[in-house]
Each structure stands twice: as structure tokens, then as C-alpha cells.
Amino acid sequence: MDLNALSAPQVVRQASRLQQLQGPTAGFANGYVQANLAVLPKAMAADFFQFCSANPKPCPLLHHSASPVFELAGQRIDIRTDLPRYKKFIDGHCVSTPTDLTADWRDDMVSFLLGCSFSFEEALLDAGLEIRHISERCNVPMYNTNLPLTPVGPFGGTMVVSMRPMTPAAAIRAIQVCSRFPAVHGAPVHFGDPAAIGINDLSKPDYGDAVSIAAGEVPVFWACGVTPQVAIAAAKPDLAFSHSPGCMLVTDLRNAELAVF
Amino acid sequence: MDLNALSAPQVVRQASRLQQLQGPTAGFANGYVQANLAVLPKAMAADFFQFCSANPKPCPLLHHSASPVFELAGQRIDIRTDLPRYKKFIDGHCVSTPTDLTADWRDDMVSFLLGCSFSFEEALLDAGLEIRHISERCNVPMYNTNLPLTPVGPFGGTMVVSMRPMTPAAAIRAIQVCSRFPAVHGAPVHFGDPAAIGINDLSKPDYGDAVSIAAGEVPVFWACGVTPQVAIAAAKPDLAFSHSPGCMLVTDLRNAELAVF
Numbered sequence: 001m002d003l004n005a006l007s008a009p010q011v012v013r014q015a016s017r018l019q020q021l022q023g024p025t026a027g028f029a030n031g032y033v034q035a036n037l038a039v040l041p042k043a044m045a046a047d048f049f050q051f052c053s054a055n056p057k058p059c060p061l062l063h064h065s066a067s068p069v070f071e072l073a074g075q076r077i078d079i080r081t082d083l084p085r086y087k088k089f090i091d092g093h094c095v096s097t098p099t100d101l102t103a104d105w106r107d108d109m110v111s112f113l114l115g116c117s118f119s120f121e122e123a124l125l126d127a128g129l130e131i132r133h134i135s136e137r138c139n140v141p142m143y144n145t146n147l148p149l150t151p152v153g154p155f156g157g158t159m160v161v162s163m164r165p166m167t168p169a170a171a172i173r174a175i176q177v178c179s180r181f182p183a184v185h186g187a188p189v190h191f192g193d194p195a196a197i198g199i200n201d202l203s204k205p206d207y208g209d210a211v212s213i214a215a216g217e218v219p220v221f222w223a224c225g226v227t228p229q230v231a232i233a234a235a236k237p238d239l240a241f242s243h244s245p246g247c248m249l250v251t252d253l254r255n256a257e258l259a260v261f
Numbered sequence: 262m263d264l265n266a267l268s269a270p271q272v273v274r275q276a277s278r279l280q281q282l283q284g285p286t287a288g289f290a291n292g293y294v295q296a297n298l299a300v301l302p303k304a305m306a307a308d309f310f311q312f313c314s315a316n317p318k319p320c321p322l323l324h325h326s327a328s329p330v331f332e333l334a335g336q337r338i339d340i341r342t343d344l345p346r347y348k349k350f351i352d353g354h355c356v357s358t359p360t361d362l363t364a365d366w367r368d369d370m371v372s373f374l375l376g377c378s379f380s381f382e383e384a385l386l387d388a389g390l391e392i393r394h395i396s397e398r399c400n401v402p403m404y405n406t407n408l409p410l411t412p413v414g415p416f417g418g419t420m421v422v423s424m425r426p427m428t429p430a431a432a433i434r435a436i437q438v439c440s441r442f443p444a445v446h447g448a449p450v451h452f453g454d455p456a457a458i459g460i461n462d463l464s465k466p467d468y469g470d471a472v473s474i475a476a477g478e479v480p481v482f483w484a485c486g487v488t489p490q491v492a493i494a495a496a497k498p499d500l501a502f503s504h505s506p507g508c509m510l511v512t513d514l515r516n517a518e519l520a521v522f
């Protein structure tokens with residue numbers, strides 16, 4: 001199939017459902033919100049809901065549903081089939097990366113959709129700012145930090161951040177742009193000295209790829225959607241699912257709808 | 262007179278008019294906009310108006326008037342008498358610091374009111390942020406930079422900035438808060454490395470007083486209202502006036518009215 005034709009969210013989800021698309025969704029359906037997915041047993045769902053509320057920057061909750069089929073932005077979503085690829089966890093360990101969850105689904109599973117950096121990156125690009133990992137065609141570098149999360153029940157730990165190098169003037173503009181989008185991580189949480197938040201070596205990200213940092217640029221750090229995945233892995237639910245990295249749920253919500261001003 | 266009673270803008274202006282108040286207005290009429298003043302001959306006014314429009318961060322124009330008496334926020338202002346103290350310039354040189362401009366006034370003079378950092382500092386304090394020079398009870402440190410202004414007619418040069426040290430997290434919050442107030446210098450123009458904008462030694466400000474910078478803090482730089490004064494001095498009008506440093510026009514505009522969101 002012609003992947004360039006995947007400009008409509010419904011078409012991306014249909015291609016995922018038919019397993020014609022089994023890989024990353026970056027660059028598809030520009031203008032529309034792509035969401036991180038976390039699926040947990042109902043016994044843990046109330047704690048996870050509260051955990052997201054207490055840690056809105058790394059875990060910005062867009063939607064949750066106790067049914068695998070639900071309506072979002074006027075469209076029917078089947079969370080078991082509408083993403084290109086998933087991860088399946090047993091006791092916190094990833095055991096497979098299926099393209100369909102129907103066979104593995106359990107009636108007590110609750111789905112959580114969380115905001116994703118794709119939305120604010122689109123706003124940054126629209127504002128004329130360069131995003132280094134996009135220019136260098138690699139994954140955004142992500143790091144474990146010593147920034148504590150507010151723990152709730154079995155969920156806790158420290159924040160994972162993503163990093164984008166910028167000049168100070170570009171960073172100031174990026175802070176303004178991202179402040180409009182609290183539902184997708186919002187403003188950065190730190191800039192400058194990596195050691196101040198417990199990062200020892202920017203050239204060795206814990207997730208993703210290292211990017212170049214030019215003279216006169218500072219690293220700018222955003223709360224990252226990998227944080228809830230780390231918190232879930234630590235909580236060791238007997239069964240859990242997430243999206244596979246980069247293989248997001250493409251929704252019919254527009255990024256512009258998430259702007260608070 | 263009891264200076265603590267100067268909570269109403271009209272009372273501050275009356276005390277100035279009666280020459281009971283001849284010094285700085287900082288801390289008076291909390292919640293109300295205090296403005297920088299520049300007064301130029303009409304022959305230069307069109308260029309200065311355009312210069313402010315082209316350089317809105319250092320020269321945020323709030324109001325201008327070809328008459329010394331005008332209405333602002335429903336109140337009658339006589340710009341010749343309603344500030345505590347002025348500076349008088351001949352050919353760009355300060356020749357005196359009168360408390361009344363009536364005797365020196367010329368019919369062709371045009372007044373410009375420019376936004377002042379007092380307004381955004383109030384918003385920063387309201388947001389729970391510390392402002393170092395207020396904590397240390399001194400003037401804000403200000404520096405000449407190599408940041409070029411957009412020149413118009415005889416007006417040009419480089420930007421003057423004010424500096425407030427903050428942790429990165431506080432700086433991010435300050436950028437958000439100040440972005441709401443473009444009419445009073447708005448968001449910072451730089452943070453971090455002073456040399457990147459042509460500042461060699463933070464401990465030696467070109468205007469105001471040095472402040473302490475703690476470990477883990479970065480200097481954050483805002484466009485400063487001293488910039489238009491430097492531009493005017495360089496333009497060498499045969500006659501000009503400004504407020505004396507810290508001796509502002511206290512208006513009946515509320516700071517909150519300047520917020521754009």
C-alpha cells in the first residue's frame with residue numbers, strides 16, 4: 001500500500017486494523033493527535049488514573065475507557081486492533097510485540113490514552129523551530145533522571161525526559177509554544193546542566209538516539225511519555241499492554257484542539 | 262507626608278505634582294502600571310514611533326501624545342508635572358534633573374510612554390518567584406549587549422538588558438508568566454552564557470547594581486527600558502526629557518489589563 005496516502009486518521013487506523021501497517025506512525029495524519037497507549041487490569045486502574053493526575057507533565061491523560069471499543073472525536077475506536085503494533089507485558093516483562101490484541105484481551109482491561117510529543121513537535125515546527133532528531137532522522141534522545149514522581153499505589157519512580165538542543169532564543173520560543181499544550185507534556189521541565197537532574201552523559205541516552213549539540217546551544221528537557229511505561233513496568237501487573245514505540249493510536253482529535261490559548 | 266499612603270495612582274501623581282514626592286515610585290500603587298517616559302521634538306517623533314514599533318521588546322509603546330495634557334485610563338495626566346523627577350537633555354546630554362518640566366516645555370514636544378519591568382515583576386512575585394534584586398534591596402543589574410536594534414532614522418544601536426538570576430525551573434515559569442505581558446518587555450530575550458550576547462562580566466553591570474547568583478542558577482535576560490534612553494541619547498535631539506531612573510509615571514491602567522491571555 002502507498003503509505004504516503006495515510007493522511008486521514010481513519011485510513012491509518014484501518015490500515016492498522018487490516019495489518020497493512022505494522023510500523024511507526026510518525027509523519028502520518030499531520031495535524032491530528034497521536035496518543036500513547038497503556039492498558040492495565042481494572043484492579044490497578046484507579047491507582048494509575050490517580051498517578052496520571054498527580055504527574056500530569058509526564059503522564060498527560062487524554063482519555064480512558066473500561067471497554068476496548070469506545071468513541072473518540074466522533075469516531076469508533078477498537079483499541080485492540082487500531083494501532084499498528086503493541087507490546088504485551090506479563091509481570092512487567094515484555095513478552096511479545098503483537099499487531100493485534102484481540103486474542104490476548106481480558107475483560108477486566110482498562111485503556112489509557114496519554115498525550116505524545118508528536119503534537120508539540122508539530123507546533124514547534126510550525127513556529128519555524130528546528131528539531132534536531134527530526135533533522136538528523138533518528139529517534140529523540142531520552143534519559144532517566146532523578147526528578148521524583150508523586151507515587152500512587154504501586155506506581156512511582158523518577159521522570160524520564162526527552163531532550164532537544166536549542167539556542168537560548170529558540171528555547172524561550174519553544175517554552176512559549178509548548179505552554180499552549182499542557183495535554184501533551186507542556187513546557188519543558190529543565191534546560192542547561194544535565195547533572196542538575198541526574199543525567200551524567202548526554203551522548204548516552206537511556207532510550208532513543210544521541211543527537212548533536214552545536215556551540216551556543218543548550219539541552220532542553222521535556223517530560224516524556226516513556227515515564228508511565230517505566231512506572232507500569234515497576235508495578236508488575238500480571239497482564240498489561242502498550243503501543244510499540246512510535247506505533248501510536250492516530251486519533252481524529254486535532255492538535256490545535258489541545259491548545260489552551 | 263506618609264509615603265505608605267501612596268496606594269492610589271492619583272495620589273502618587275498629586276504628590277508628584279505638588280513636589281511632595283521627588284524620588285522613586287517603586288512599591289507605590291501596587292497593581293497599577295508604571296511607565297517609562299520619553300519626550301522628543303515633533304521633528305523626530307515619527308521616526309521614534311516607528312523605532313518603537315520595530316523594536317517592541319525593548320521599546321513597548323503604551324501611549325503617545327502631542328499634547329502635554331492628555332487622558333489615560335479615564336484620568337487627566339499632565340506629563341510636565343505628574344512624575345516625581347525628570348531628566349532634561351540638550352543635544353543628548355543630561356543637563357539637569359528637574360521635578361517639574363513646565364518652565365522647560367516647548368510646544369513641539371511629543372511624549373511617549375513605554376512599558377516598565379515593574380509590571381512583569383509584580384506578575385513574577387504573584388507567581389511565587391523570587392526576584393533577586395528585590396530580595397537584595399538594590400536596583401536591577403542592567404547591561405549593554407551586542408544584540409542589534411532595528412534602526413529607524415537617527416535611532417538605533419544595541420539593546421540594553423536587565424538580568425534576574427533563576428533556577429532553570431523558575432526561568433521556565435518566568436518565561437510563561439512574562440509571555441502574558443508583551444506590553445512590558447514580554448518574555449526574556451536570552452538566558453545562560455552572557456558572552457553570547459556580548460556581556461563580559463556579570464559582576465559589573467553597566468547600569469544598576471550587581472546581584473548574587475547562586476549555584477544552579479542561570480542569568481535570565483530581559484529587554485530593558487533603558488534601551489530607548491540610549492537610542493535617544495545617540496540621536497542627540499536639541500531638547501528631550503525622560504523620567505529620572507525609578508521615578509515613573511504611575512497610571513490608572515492595571516497591570517492585569519496588559520495581560521494578553
